[in-house]
Amino acid sequence: MQEEIIIAGFGGQGVLFAGMLLAQAAVEEDKKTTWFPSYGAEMRGGTANSTVIISDDEIGSPVVVHPSTLIALNEPSLKKFSSRMKKGSLIIFNSSLVKEKVEFPGIKTVGIPATEIADRQIGNVKTANLVAVGAYLKQRGILKLGSSKAACEKVLKNKESLIKLNQKALESGYNFDGK
Amino acid sequence: MDKNKILMKGNIALCEGAIAAGCLAYFGYPITPQNEVPAHMSKRMVELNRVFLQAESELAAVNMVFGASLTGTRAMTSSSSPGISLKQEGISYLAGCELPAVIANVQRGGPGLGNIAGSQSDYFQTTKGGGHGDYRTITLAPFSVQEMYDFTYQAFNLAEKYRNPVMILSDGVVGQMMEPVVIRQDKPQKQKHNRSWVLDGCKNRKPRLIRSLLMAEGALEEFNWKLKKKYDEIRKNEIRVETQDIEDADIILVAFGIAARVAKAAMKQARSEGIKVGYIRPITLWPFPENVIRDAARGKRKFLVAEMNLGQMVEDVRLAVEGKCPVDFLGRPGGGLINQEELLNKIRSLK
Numbered sequence: 001m002q003e004e005i006i007i008a009g010f011g012g013q014g015v016l017f018a019g020m021l022l023a024q025a026a027v028e029e030d031k032k033t034t035w036f037p038s039y040g041a042e043m044r045g046g047t048a049n050s051t052v053i054i055s056d057d058e059i060g061s062p063v064v065v066h067p068s069t070l071i072a073l074n075e076p077s078l079k080k081f082s083s084r085m086k087k088g089s090l091i092i093f094n095s096s097l098v099k100e101k102v103e104f105p106g107i108k109t110v111g112i113p114a115t116e117i118a119d120r121q122i123g124n125v126k127t128a129n130l131v132a133v134g135a136y137l138k139q140r141g142i143l144k145l146g147s148s149k150a151a152c153e154k155v156l157k158n159k160e161s162l163i164k165l166n167q168k169a170l171e172s173g174y175n176f177d178g179k
Numbered sequence: 180m181d182k183n184k185i186l187m188k189g190n191i192a193l194c195e196g197a198i199a200a201g202c203l204a205y206f207g208y209p210i211t212p213q214n215e216v217p218a219h220m221s222k223r224m225v226e227l228n229r230v231f232l233q234a235e236s237e238l239a240a241v242n243m244v245f246g247a248s249l250t251g252t253r254a255m256t257s258s259s260s261p262g263i264s265l266k267q268e269g270i271s272y273l274a275g276c277e278l279p280a281v282i283a284n285v286q287r288g289g290p291g292l293g294n295i296a297g298s299q300s301d302y303f304q305t306t307k308g309g310g311h312g313d314y315r316t317i318t319l320a321p322f323s324v325q326e327m328y329d330f331t332y333q334a335f336n337l338a339e340k341y342r343n344p345v346m347i348l349s350d351g352v353v354g355q356m357m358e359p360v361v362i363r364q365d366k367p368q369k370q371k372h373n374r375s376w377v378l379d380g381c382k383n384r385k386p387r388l389i390r391s392l393l394m395a396e397g398a399l400e401e402f403n404w405k406l407k408k409k410y411d412e413i414r415k416n417e418i419r420v421e422t423q424d425i426e427d428a429d430i431i432l433v434a435f436g437i438a439a440r441v442a443k444a445a446m447k448q449a450r451s452e453g454i455k456v457g458y459i460r461p462i463t464l465w466p467f468p469e470n471v472i473r474d475a476a477r478g479k480r481k482f483l484v485a486e487m488n489l490g491q492m493v494e495d496v497r498l499a500v501e502g503k504c505p506v507d508f509l510g511r512p513g514g515g516l517i518n519q520e521e522l523l524n525k526i527r528s529l530k
Binding site: 035 | 181184187211212291352355356357358359439440443444516518519520
């Protein structure tokens, strides 16, 4: 098994953090993992992204051309990466910010109003990233919700209130019923 | 889950490896993509009551390392390609004064200011001198975050054992990526090497002198012969190389650093298609594992070298192969990571 995830959105939407959380969850489950950020000019204004690879075997390149999962938190990143997805891949997109109809042949697409859920249910719009990650955990079933919640504690260390908030966001995304 | 396994960036692992080795002084100057190194050190070294100093320039930083090293203090500096160019004079002086030091290069694209993406275009600079004079720099090329930690840890001992600068030749990809790292739980290594040269105050003993200016008739020649003996010793003892599946291989891939990870993955995929591919990864770029490559150069084999430059290490591979097998090359310049599919296509074309 090798899962290759690109998480993309505006700079400030927490795409690096969301990736780090998935990588930490993979560590919690004793899987091999790499995390690689976009760094530099593209972080200012345009889209930022991070690539997470989770595998049972040694991982080669930490960067992938054709990922198996895309978590797109805004429309520009959906446009940027959707053409690179491989057959049978999964796209989770933030339907609060993507207004177009999203359909790609041979790719499973799941929309979740992550920004609205983060704003109304969690009370913090910045948690939209982990709402989307929660939906990903459910759809893909490679990482457990429990290890992702444990990862929150590791990545956020002593920030008790933020840990609870982010865990709640993961749960909301996980339990979202898109039908 | 192993509780000593911590998810961290390559640049942070480099710092923690140095700290675990008992590095007492870090001198640096900011440049992307190694900025996490001075940033992390500015916090950690102060916490540990060790020295962190942001110098006014790269030249100042490497010469501060020189000064600390004179007193027998474990010291390091780091930078990325253009900044490492500026340090070359200092590295030549370290070599000329036989001073131990650790220098880390988190390579970015060049020449000139280039860009901030990961690259491997400083192979020539590192392994063929960089600074002036007939000297060598021991060079370790990590290809994972764990190796950033381990190699930096080991570099201090190597530097002291041979009284020679050691370069960690990394790149922006390894520096910026995160992977789980197993952290050492033992105490920092004690310095156990000959310290009879250290300038630590000459009360009750004869004064010592460390210099690279040797004007007396024949003195420099004699010193260069002495260095040669040391470099031969390093060649004999310190070559490190990773090999896989060379025995039955028709094609041998050679790559170092991050490109070797892509090569290894491409090799596995090629094997699954029935193409017999083997893999050689030089870990020490100097001393270069020429014997391993020479021994592998037999029969109807083909060599394929993959690098993130337009052909640097491939020259050393050709020298080692001595014309006995064809040596092909796949390079990507300007800060782009080698693409596994492209490499695989190249392997298929050689079959």
